[in-house]
Amino acid sequence: xxxxxxxxxxxxxxxxxxxxxxxxxxxxxxxxxxxxxxxxxxxxxxxxxxxxxxxxxxxxxxxxxxxxxxxxxxxxxxxxxxxxxxxxxxxxxxxxxxxxxxxxxxxxxxxxxxxxxxxxxxxxxxxxxxxxxxxxxxxxxxxxxxxxxxxxxxxxxxxxxxxxxxxxxxxxxxxxxxxxxxxxxxxxxxxxxxxxxxxxxxxxxxxxxxxxxxxxxxxxxxxxxxxxxxxxxxxxxxxxxxxxxxxxxxxxxxxxxxxxxxxxxxxxxxxxxxxxxxxxxxxxxxxxxxxxxxxxxxxxxxxxxxxxxxxxxxxxxxxxxxxxxxxxxxxxxxxxxxxxxxxxxxxxxxxxxxxxxxxxxxxxxxxxxxxxxxxxxxxxxxxxxxxxxxxxxxxxxxxxxxxxxxxxxxxxxxxxxxxxxxxxxxxxxxxxxxxxxxxxxxxxxxxxxxxxxxxxxxxxxxxxxxxxxxxxxxxxxxxxxxxxxxxxxxxxxxxxxxxxxxxxxxxxxxxxxxxxxxxxxxxxxxxxxxxxxxxxxxxxxxxxxxxxxxxxxxxxxxxxxxxxxxxxxxxxxxxxxxxxxxxxxxxxxxxxxxxxxxxxxxxxxxxxxxxxxxxxxxxxxxxxxxxxxxxxxxxxxxxxxxxxxxxxxxxxxxxxxxxxxxxxxxxxxxxxxxxxxxxxxxxxxxxxxxxxxxxxxxxxxxxxxxxxxxxxxxxxxxxxxxxxxxxxxxxxxxxxxxxxxxxxxxxxxxxxxxxxxxxxxxxxxxxxxxxxxxxxxxxxxxxxxxxxxxxxxxxxxxxxxxxxxxxxxxxxxxxxxxxxxxxxxxxxxxxxxxxxxxxxxxxxxxxxxxxxxxxxxxxxxxxxxxxxxxxxxxxxxxxxxxxxx
Amino acid sequence: xxxxxxxxxxxxxxxxxxxxxxxxxxxxxxxxxxxxxxxxxxxxxxxxxxxxxxxxxxxxxxxxxxxxxxxxxxxxxxxxxxxxxxxxxxxxxxxxxxxxxxxxxxxxxxxxxx
Numbered sequence: 001x002x003x004x005x006x007x008x009x010x011x012x013x014x015x016x017x018x019x020x021x022x023x024x025x026x027x028x029x030x031x032x033x034x035x036x037x038x039x040x041x042x043x044x045x046x047x048x049x050x051x052x053x054x055x056x057x058x059x060x061x062x063x064x065x066x067x068x069x070x071x072x073x074x075x076x077x078x079x080x081x082x083x084x085x086x087x088x089x090x091x092x093x094x095x096x097x098x099x100x101x102x103x104x105x106x107x108x109x110x111x112x113x114x115x116x117x118x119x120x121x122x123x124x125x126x127x128x129x130x131x132x133x134x135x136x137x138x139x140x141x142x143x144x145x146x147x148x149x150x151x152x153x154x155x156x157x158x159x160x161x162x163x164x165x166x167x168x169x170x171x172x173x174x175x176x177x178x179x180x181x182x183x184x185x186x187x188x189x190x191x192x193x194x195x196x197x198x199x200x201x202x203x204x205x206x207x208x209x210x211x212x213x214x215x216x217x218x219x220x221x222x223x224x225x226x227x228x229x230x231x232x233x234x235x236x237x238x239x240x241x242x243x244x245x246x247x248x249x250x251x252x253x254x255x256x257x258x259x260x261x262x263x264x265x266x267x268x269x270x271x272x273x274x275x276x277x278x279x280x281x282x283x284x285x286x287x288x289x290x291x292x293x294x295x296x297x298x299x300x301x302x303x304x305x306x307x308x309x310x311x312x313x314x315x316x317x318x319x320x321x322x323x324x325x326x327x328x329x330x331x332x333x334x335x336x337x338x339x340x341x342x343x344x345x346x347x348x349x350x351x352x353x354x355x356x357x358x359x360x361x362x363x364x365x366x367x368x369x370x371x372x373x374x375x376x377x378x379x380x381x382x383x384x385x386x387x388x389x390x391x392x393x394x395x396x397x398x399x400x401x402x403x404x405x406x407x408x409x410x411x412x413x414x415x416x417x418x419x420x421x422x423x424x425x426x427x428x429x430x431x432x433x434x435x436x437x438x439x440x441x442x443x444x445x446x447x448x449x450x451x452x453x454x455x456x457x458x459x460x461x462x463x464x465x466x467x468x469x470x471x472x473x474x475x476x477x478x479x480x481x482x483x484x485x486x487x488x489x490x491x492x493x494x495x496x497x498x499x500x501x502x503x504x505x506x507x508x509x510x511x512x513x514x515x516x517x518x519x520x521x522x523x524x525x526x527x528x529x530x531x532x533x534x535x536x537x538x539x540x541x542x543x544x545x546x547x548x549x550x551x552x553x554x555x556x557x558x559x560x561x562x563x564x565x566x567x568x569x570x571x572x573x574x575x576x577x578x579x580x581x582x583x584x585x586x587x588x589x590x591x592x593x594x595x596x597x598x599x600x601x602x603x604x605x606x607x608x609x610x611x612x613x614x615x616x617x618x619x620x621x622x623x624x625x626x627x628x629x630x631x632x633x634x635x636x637x638x639x640x641x642x643x644x645x646x647x648x649x650x651x652x653x654x655x656x657x658x659x660x661x662x663x664x665x666x667x668x669x670x671x672x673x674x675x676x677x678x679x680x681x682x683x684x685x686x687x688x689x690x691x692x693x694x695x696x697x698x699x700x701x702x703x704x705x706x707x708x709x710x711x712x713x714x715x716x717x718x719x720x721x722x723x724x725x726x727x728x729x730x731x732x733x734x735x736x737x738x739x740x741x742x743x744x745x746x747x748x749x750x751x752x753x754x755x756x757x758x759x760x761x762x763x764x765x766x767x768x769x770x771x772x773x774x775x776x777x778x779x780x781x782x783x784x785x786x787x788x789x790x791x792x793x794x795x796x797x798x799x800x801x802x803x804x805x806x807x808x809x810x811x812x813x814x815x816x817x818x819x820x821x822x823x824x825x826x827x828x829x830x831x832x833x834x835x836x837x838x839x840x841x842x843x844x845x846x847x848x849x850x851x852x853x854x855x856x857x858x859x860x861x862x863x864x865x866x867x868x869x870x871x872x873x874x875x876x877x878x879x880x881x882x883x884x885x
Numbered sequence: 886x887x888x889x890x891x892x893x894x895x896x897x898x899x900x901x902x903x904x905x906x907x908x909x910x911x912x913x914x915x916x917x918x919x920x921x922x923x924x925x926x927x928x929x930x931x932x933x934x935x936x937x938x939x940x941x942x943x944x945x946x947x948x949x950x951x952x953x954x955x956x957x958x959x960x961x962x963x964x965x966x967x968x969x970x971x972x973x974x975x976x977x978x979x980x981x982x983x984x985x986x987x988x989x990x991x992x993x994x995x996x997x998x999x
Contacts (some may be wrong), residue, residue, distance in 0.1 A: 006944035023962075024936070027913060030961040031932065034914040037957060058931025068935040070944075 013072045024067060028243045032057060078392075082399035090403065094121045096372065097404070099776070100365050104408030105415070106769055107361030108454055112416040112421070113423055114354040114762075116447045118347050123446070125262055125336060125437035129203040131298075134335040135306060135753035137170065137293040139314075139328050141588075150331075150338075150522055151289035153324070154278060156317060160330065161295075163316070166308040170295040171201040174274060174297075175267060176708070178540045179738045181248040182235070188541075188738035189231070189249070190269060193276040201296045202266060208285060209243045209258030212275045222277035225249070226258035231271035249274075250543030251736065263446050267292070269433040286317075286324040294335065307332045316358070323669075345839035353512055353766045360773045365500045367780050369466050390467075398463030405459035413451055416443050426761075429753045444601065449790065495781050496817055502777040503821025503858055504828065506770035510854045511829040511846055513767035515836055516760040519843045521751045527581055529684040529693070530620035535712055535745035536719040537579055538726065540737065542707040553705040554636065554753055556733060560611060560711065563729035565737075569716050574619045575701060575709035576612035578686070581749040582710070586610060586686055591697065593652065594662040607648055608686070609665065611704050617681055619642075625649075627659045627679030630700040642675035648695030649680045663697070688753050712745065719744045771861055774821075779865035782814055786869040793873050794881025803874040809874050814866035815859065822855050890987060897938045899981060900924075902974040905966040912953075912961040913939060943957060947973050972985075 013020060032053050049318050057063070070073075087734075090097045128134060135162065138150035152160075154172065161170035171194065178191040199211040206226060216222050225247065227235075247252050254274060265271070276291075292753040297306055310330040317325045337344070373380070383393060413426035424432075424441040432438040540560070547553050557575050578586050586608035593605065616622070617629045625646050634641050642663065649658045662674040675697075681691035715722055723742045730737055750757070786793070793806055829851065839841040897920075904919045905911060911919070916939075917932040942948045947970035953963040966974070 003945075006941070007947055009944040026960070027936070027962045030912065030959055031914045031917075031953070033959060034912070034955065034957075034961070035932075038918075056932050058933035060933065063931070063936060066934070066937045067940060070940045245901030 007073075010071065010073045011050055011076075013855045017072070020071060024064065024120045028057070028063075039780045040057065040079045042761075055056075065858070066695050073270055078395065079399065081784070082396050083403065085396065086400040088404045089400065090407075093372075096368060097407075100668050101408045103361045103364045103368075103773060103776070104405055104458065105411040106773075107358035108405075108409050108451060108458070109412035109415055110354040110357045110766065110769070111420065111454055112412055112443065112447060112451045113419050114347075114350045115450050116416070116420045116441055116443055117352055118425065119440070119446050119450070120437045120440035121435065122344065122347055123669060124440060126266065127204075128266075128335075131336055132201070132334065133168070133297045133299070133301075135295050135303060135332050136335055136338045137295050137310065138331050139289055140331055141289070141328050150292060150332075151642040152291055152293045153286045153289050154282060154291055155284050155286045156325070156328075156330075157291060157293050158283070159317060160293075160310060160313050163313040164306070166298055166301045166306040166309040168298050169197050169201050170293060171195045171198045172291040173198055173267070174291050175270065177738075177740055178249045178272065179251075179541065179543055179736060180235070181736060186736045186738045187235075188740040189235075189271050191249070191272045191274060192267065192270045193224075194273050195276050198294075199260075200275070201294060203267075203296070203401070204240070204261065204264050206258030207261040209256070211258055212273075216275040217277055219277040219279055222275040223252055223254045224257045225254040225274045226260060227256060227272045228260050228264065228265050228270060231261040231567075232259050235271075251545035263439075266436075268436045286321055287565060295332075296613065303332060303334055323667075342570075345836075346755060347842065349512070349836060350759060350762060353763060355508060356505050356509050357766050357769055358454070358458075360502055360509075360770050362462070363502045363505070364773050365404075365462060366465060366779050367495055367777055369462060369778060373466060385757050394463070394467040398460060401462035401466060402456075402459035405455045405462070409455035412436040412560075413443070413448065416451075417449075423758075427758055428751050437660070488634045499774070499777045499781045499817045500821040500824065502774040503818050503862070504825035506774040507822060507825035507854060507858060508829050508832055509763075509770040510730060510767040510857070511835070511851065512832065513760070513763035514850050514854065515833060515843050515846055516756065517842070518847065520756045520760040522844070523688045523756055526685050527749055529682050530622050532579060532581075532620075532745045532749055534717060534719050535619065535714050536722050536726065536742070537713075537740035537748055538711050538723075539740045539742070540575070540709050542709055542737065544707065546734070546736065547707060550636070550705045553707055554702050556737075557613065557701065557705070557709065559733045560730055561615075562588050562712055563732065564711075564722075564726050565615075567715075567722065567725050567729070570722065571714040571716060572615040572619050573711070573713040574613045574615040575711050576616050577610055577706055577709060579710040579712055580620070580684055580686055581688070581745070581746065581752045583687055583752045585690075586696070589665050589692075589697075590667055591663050592668045592670065594664070605652060605695075607644075607697050609697050610700065611699045611701050611706055613701040616698070618714070618742040619712050621685070622684060623682040625680040625682055627677070629679050629681065630698075632702070634700045635702045638703070640675045641678045641700060642697040643679045643681055644677055645683050645693065645696040645698075646680055647693050648697065651695055660683050665697075688756075708881070711739075771857070774858070775865040778814055778817060778862045779868065781817070782810060782866050782869040783872075784812060785813065786873045789873075790876055790881045793876045797876060798878040798882065806873045806876070807870045810870035811863060811866050814862045818859050818862040822858060826851070826868055897935070898942055901935070901938060901942060901964075902947065902966065902970055904976065905964060906971065906974055910953070910963045910965040912955060912963050914961070914978045916964065942970070946970075952972070 031282040032050075035053035035056065036049045040046065054060075058787065069209075126134075136150060137152060137157075139152045139156060152172070157170065157172050161167060173192050174193040175190070178189045180187050180189040194212070196212045196214045196217050199205055205211060207229065209226070211226060211740050212224065216224055227242070232238060232242060239245075242256050242259065244257075246255050247255075261272075291471050295306075297303070307330075310332050314325075314328060314330040318328060380393065404603065420441060420443055424438070540557075542553055542556060547556060561573045561575065566571060578584060588606055590606050591607045608732070614629065614631045614634070617624065626641075626649075629643050630641050644658065649656075652658070653661065658677050658680065663677065664670060664674050665672040681698070684696070685693050711726070713719070713722065713726065720743070725740055726742070730739060793809075796806065829846070833843075833846050837845065900920050900923075901916055904916050904923075908915070908919060914932070917935050920935075939948070939950075940954055941981055943964075947967060948962050948964045949967050951962060952964050955961040
């Protein structure tokens with residue numbers, strides 16, 4: 001307590017220092033006068049009285065010093081003094097300060113921006129309480145290799161919930177589009193049918209109203225809905241009386257019972273939720289993986305334990321229900337990590353690249369600072385000679401570098417508010433809305449704390465580095481050599497080493513940039529086997545209520561296809577279950593080949609199933625390899641047929657006798673009809689992450705109609721302009737049907753790899769920054785070394801060296817530094833390349849030509865940076881140079 | 886160096902507090918004289934060292950200072966014990982007595998018979 005009180009007093013004493021000084025002087029004065037008076041009374045002479053009084057008092061200045069230290073806070077005072085001094089020196093060297101601040105700001109800013117992404121997407125993707133206890137649970141049938149489907153069969157989910165004691169609760173849901181009718185219009189809405197405990201498991205309750213009750217899980221009682229905050233604002237203009245109102249969706253009436261808090265849209269980007277009401281038969285289903293599932297782990301249970309518990313349930317089910325569950329495993333994955341299986345390495349790599357940029361910036365700054373120390377050696381020597389201790393000098397330097405990094409950090413933070421927003425909005429919302437946490441990319445407290453930590457670390461490290469470096473300054477020698485320039489030696493080598501490191505970092509960053517760009521171009525290229533240009537694409541979903549049977553569905557799509565194909569400029573139109581580049585995997589299915597005995601379900605061959613109308617192959621220009629594709633004549637009344645992909649034919653009919661063979665969907669005992677293979681088409685890559693095209697079966701849509709389809713239309717040019725015409729066609733048939741995601745197929749492809757694109761852009765940016773920084777570094781070292789060698793150059797010139805030889809000397813040094821940097825950098829670049837290609841899909845070995853190009857580029861930049869110092873060296877006047885000696 | 890000063894300042898503070906307790910409000914010179922007189926020649930220190938100690942005591946709230954006029958009409962700064970200072974004095978004095986009595990017993994020759 002007393003200590004604190006005294007501390008405040010002392011803090012307060014930092015102000016009004018002169019008044020305090022004066023008061024103390026008065027007090028001393030009074031003291032001396034009283035003492036003299038006493039001495040005089042004791043009979044001393046005037047002079048002696050004064051002498052004795054002063055002797056007794058002791059050294060006045062020393063007393064004052066001690067008194068001053070007791071009065072104020074010396075540490076703080078010297079800090080303020082140092083700060084003033086640092087500000088003055090920085091202001092006196094605007095060139096140095098600007099370059100240092102910009103360099104550091106670049107490094108810190110890059111890290112702030114990338115960290116804001118890492119923070120939002122990896123550290124805080126969801127805002128659920130105890131996020132680490134939430135896991136996604138799904139089943140793997142053993143046939144989904146390479147596919148990324150995370151579904152579970154309803155009965156299996158129920159068994160898992162009751163049979164594995166690791167879950168607090170397990171919930172299931174099924175998402176899809178809803179057609180919302182409002183004021184005569186139909187709009188698509190993203191909705192999800194969820195179990196009653198869905199919101200409980202997530203730990204989020206409605207901001208107003210209520211969640212679902214168990215009774216609402218019964219078919220017939222399920223016409224209630226909970227809407228998201230965003231949907232409430234957008235669709236209902238924030239209507240305060242929305243609760244209890246009835247909305248019309250998919251031809252049914254739903255009463256709104258709850259509004260979720262702002263920001264809740266799980267699973268992203270849902271707008272509304274209705275109860276998942278399954279019939280007893282649906283609930284008992286084990287065959288079809290129709291639901292998604294999410295569970296909250298019991299406290300203290302970790303994912304590994306949950307996984308083994310789920311595994312034992314899965315094993316039991318395998319034995320009890322071999323017909324459906326053979327080979328079926330259960331997967332458990334933390335919700336936080338689920339969505340980042342593919343993107344986590346991307347962000348870690350970006351963060352690593354940003355750290356690289358910072359290191360480069362630091363190397364540059366170190367070079368600048370060391371150059372300055374040599375310039376200030378005389379000052380340091382003088383300070384040391386006048387009694388400044390190491391500690392005192394160290395504090396001075398640390399204050400200076402801290403000030404520098406704080407200014408740079410301030411600039412970086414100010415810019416990052418803008419740059420982070422640019423980063424966030426640089427990818428189409430239609431893609432980012434599927435990325436949980438994307439909207440949370442911003443400079444928040446965590447990001448600021450990170451940046452401040454970075455600023456402090458950088459400032460302190462540099463200060464300490466400078467201190468260690470300056471400690472070798474010998475006041476005697478330095479002052480003695482005052483006439484000459486400062487002598488270097490080991491320090492010159494250190495600075496050269498820094499430049500070598502810069503060249504190395506620059507090469508590695510350039511290689512990273514090259515690799516990601518290469519990957520992006522390759523991924524765009526992945527979608528081969530079809531022509532994406534001039535294709536319009538949209539999704540259609542028919543509600544079950546108004547389209548209960550196959551004939552109604554087929555009839556609707558038939559009319560849509562005829563209507564749109566007859567639009568002027570339209571070449572052909574088709575519908576398909578899953579268009580390429582949708583970022584959704586195809587449905588995977590078992591199939592049985594007639595005449596080949598298979599014993600168990602799990603031994604059946606498997607493949608992707610696509611259902612399309614006849615013109616699919618002509619719309620996407622997928623080449624026919626053999627036989628024919630189906631036509632409109634292959635309708636519900638005709639014999640069932642199928643077309644298979646080339647890789648499927650090659651895998652199951654290596655002898656090439658597939659045409660005319662019969663297959664059926666499902667295992668040997670399935671009730672599905674036999675399909676005759678009538679043709680083979682070229683492989684199509686479905687999504688960029690599929691390592692290869694998977695065997696695919698195409699079934700004619702009019703023999704197996706589906707309610708949800710993707711509509712594709714090839715036109716002669718300008719596909720976007722057909723959007724409204726297609727909308728009109730659909731409205732003319734049924735004004736209750738909404739079209740979602742209308743746009744061009746090309747756009748869909750670029751959007752599907754947007755994250756790789758932005759990463760390529762960022763990497764390229766980092767690479768350019770690295771190049772610029774390392775050229776500044778090379779320039780700095782050479783300029784400094786030329787300045788130092790002016791006497792030597794003078795001697796050389798005086799002894800008859802040509803200016804060309806001098807120039808060669810400087811360029812030679814530049815080439816040497818760059819060469820060493822590259823020699824170290826190339827193996828590191830290869831190692832980074834190997835690490836990246838194992839982490840990130842789509843990255844392959846670096847093109848050697850590209851690597852050589854980068855090396856040449858770095859040499860070129862180094863030579864360009866050496867040009868000014870070289871010219872200066874050539875123009876050295878031997879007489880002037882020697883006069884300095 | 887620092888340690889020695891602390892010990893000295895600790896005892897010096899106690900002496901200052903005791904002086905002010907005994908004599909009432911007093912200026913720095915008076916305190917110095919009093920301490921010197923009481924201790925005889927044993928404590929021949931510079932008067933100057935007293936002032937940082939006074940400042941420290943004031944910062945800690947044990948004494949208060951105000952400008953006043955001395956006996957011979959000189960302007961001088963007078964120090965006065967506060968209530969907290971009085972308590973501190975009692976505490977310190979007690980501690981000091983305890984320490985000295987322990988030390989005394991410890992150093993007393995040949996009394997460790999039983």
